Amino acid sequence: MEKVSVIMSVYNADKFLKDAIESILNQTYSNIEFIIIDDGSTDNSKDIIKKYIKIDKRIVFIENKKNIGLTKNLNKAIELASSNYVARMDADDVSDITRIEKQIKFLEENKEISIVGSCAKYINSKGELEESLMVPEDNTEIKNMIYKVNPLIHPSVMFKKNDIISIGKYNEQLRKVQDYDLWFRAVANKLKMHNIQECLLFLRRDETYNKRKSKEYRKIDLKVRKNGYKLLNLPIYKYIYLMVPIALIILPSNIIDKLFYKFKKFDPRMKK
Numbered sequence: 001m002e003k004v005s006v007i008m009s010v011y012n013a014d015k016f017l018k019d020a021i022e023s024i025l026n027q028t029y030s031n032i033e034f035i036i037i038d039d040g041s042t043d044n045s046k047d048i049i050k051k052y053i054k055i056d057k058r059i060v061f062i063e064n065k066k067n068i069g070l071t072k073n074l075n076k077a078i079e080l081a082s083s084n085y086v087a088r089m090d091a092d093d094v095s096d097i098t099r100i101e102k103q104i105k106f107l108e109e110n111k112e113i114s115i116v117g118s119c120a121k122y123i124n125s126k127g128e129l130e131e132s133l134m135v136p137e138d139n140t141e142i143k144n145m146i147y148k149v150n151p152l153i154h155p156s157v158m159f160k161k162n163d164i165i166s167i168g169k170y171n172e173q174l175r176k177v178q179d180y181d182l183w184f185r186a187v188a189n190k191l192k193m194h195n196i197q198e199c200l201l202f203l204r205r206d207e208t209y210n211k212r213k214s215k216e217y218r219k220i221d222l223k224v225r226k227n228g229y230k231l232l233n234l235p236i237y238k239y240i241y242l243m244v245p246i247a248l249i250i251l252p253s254n255i256i257d258k259l260f261y262k263f264k265k266f267d268p269r270m271k272k
Contacts (some may be wrong), residue, residue, distance in 0.1 A: 001029075001031045002031070002083065002085055002104060002108065003031050003032065003033060003082065003083040003085070004029065004031065004032045004033075004083055004085045004086070004087055004100055004104055004158070005032070005033050005035060005077075005080075005081035005082060005083040005085065005086045005087070005161075006024050006032055006033070006034045006035065006086075006087045006088075006089050006100070007035045007037075007074065007077035007078065007081065007086060007087070007088060007089065008020070008024075008034070008035070008036050008037070008077075008088075008089040008090065008091055009037050009039055009070050009073035009074060009077070009091070010036060010037065010038045010039060010041060010045050010049065010091045011038075011039040011040065011041055011045070011067060011070075011091075012041050012042060012043045012045060013041070013043075013045050013091035013092055014041075014043045014044040014045045014048055015092070015125075016091065016092040016093075016204060017045055017048050017049070017091050017092075018048060019094050019127070020089065020090065020091050020092060020093055020094060020095075021034075021036075021048070021049070021052050023093075023094045023095040023096075023097070024089055024095060024100075025052070025056050025058070025059075026097055027095070027097055027098075027099065027100045027101065028097050028098050028100075028101045029100040029101035029104060032058055032100060033058055033059075033060055033081070033082060033083070034056075034058050034059045034060065035060045035062070035077045035080055035081060036049055036059060036060070036061050036062070037062040037063075037064060037073045037076060037077055038061070038062070038063050038064060039064050039067050039068060039069070039070075039073055040064050040065065040066050040067035040068075045091075046063065049061055060080065062076070062077075062080070069175045070175070070176075070178070071170045071171070071172050071174055071175055071178045072172055074088075074169075074170050074178070075169045075170050075172060078161060078164065078165070078169055081161055083161070084160055084161045084162055085104055085107060085158060085159075085160065085161070086158065086159055086160075086161045086164070087099075087100060087103065087157070087158040088154060088155050088156070088157050088158070088159075089155055090154075090155040090204075092204040092206075093155050093201055093202060093203055093204050094123065094127075094201070094202040094204075095200065095201055095202075096198075096199070096200045096201065096202070098200070099118070099156075099200040099201065100158070102118075102196060102198070102200060103116050103118070103158040103196065103200070104158065106194070106196060107158065107160070110194065112192050113139075113192050113193065113194050114159060114160050114163040114164075114186065114191040114192055114193065115152070115157055115158075115159040115160075115163075115164075115183075115186060115191065115192075115193040115194070116157065116158050116159070116193070116194050116195070116196060117135060117152040117153055117156040117157040117158075117193070117194075117195045117196070118135075118153070118156045118195060118196040118197075118198055118199065118200035118201060119132060119133060119134045119135055119153070119156075119195065119196070119197060119198060119199045119200070119201075120132070120133045120153050120156055120199050120200070120201040120202065120203040121133070121199045121201075121202050121203065122202075122203050122204075122205045123202045123203065123204055123205070124204075124205060124206060125204075125206035127202075129202075130205065132199055133153060133203060134197075135151055135152060135153060135195040136151050136195060137194065137195050137197055138194060139192045139193055139194060142183075142187075142193050142194075142195070143187055146183060146184065146187060146228070146232075147225070147228070147229060147232070147234055147238050147241055148241050150179070150180045150183070151183065151193075151195075152179070152183055152193065152195065153201060153203065154179035155201060155203070156200060156201040156203075157179075163191055164182070166189070167182075167185050167186060167189045167191065168185065169182075170182055174220060174224065175220070176216070176217050176220045176221075177217065177220045177221045177224045180221070180224050180225075180228070181224045181227070181228065184224070184227070184228030184231055184232065185231065187231075187232060188231040188232060215249055218245050218248045218249045219245075219249060221245045222242065222245040222246060222249065225241070225242055225245065226242065229242075
């Protein structure tokens, strides 16, 4: 039974952290190490993590003295991982208990695949189920969608450590949208990806969800897309999809909030 290294960066996440941790520790696949990096939290996150350390020795806890950001923490955790199979997790989401078992089985049976994700269901702050986020299945479908929208759900993925290191890991110049950038580079370097067509992750969408998509986030998203298009040598007519982040940068936040749910129905990944 291959070991899987689950990596999670935590920053002031005490509200939902317990659910996130338990969803990993209670997996049907037990041969894991759970690398948790606290990134200088000022809430009760560290205390919550330390309680679980006492009851489960699979947790590897790293405590940053100062906040360095998600991207650097992910690269730090990748380097610390003792397994070639690395699974992402976020501190406010919940993994289905069969997630690790199904993803490791898929990678073991499909040696040509470097990155495997899954579909997800949104949950609100109360943990109530909302709509599903469906993603393209095979590598061809993923490549055909990547210039339109992000084709993988970041906290749903499991990847081969050595393959991700071979393409430079996450770009530490990016504090946000680091996953989208990684997928573009994976395609450019001919790494193969796949999404299991099951919702193996419950993705948190609380009242702060839209606020986290700030103007800064949209500007980085635009930069990542432009760089990705160049990497893939996309024809110029496909650059029309850059109008989406440009519009989100230009429009006032209150207008974006009003239009968010109306335009979500045109997203090819959304499903009731």
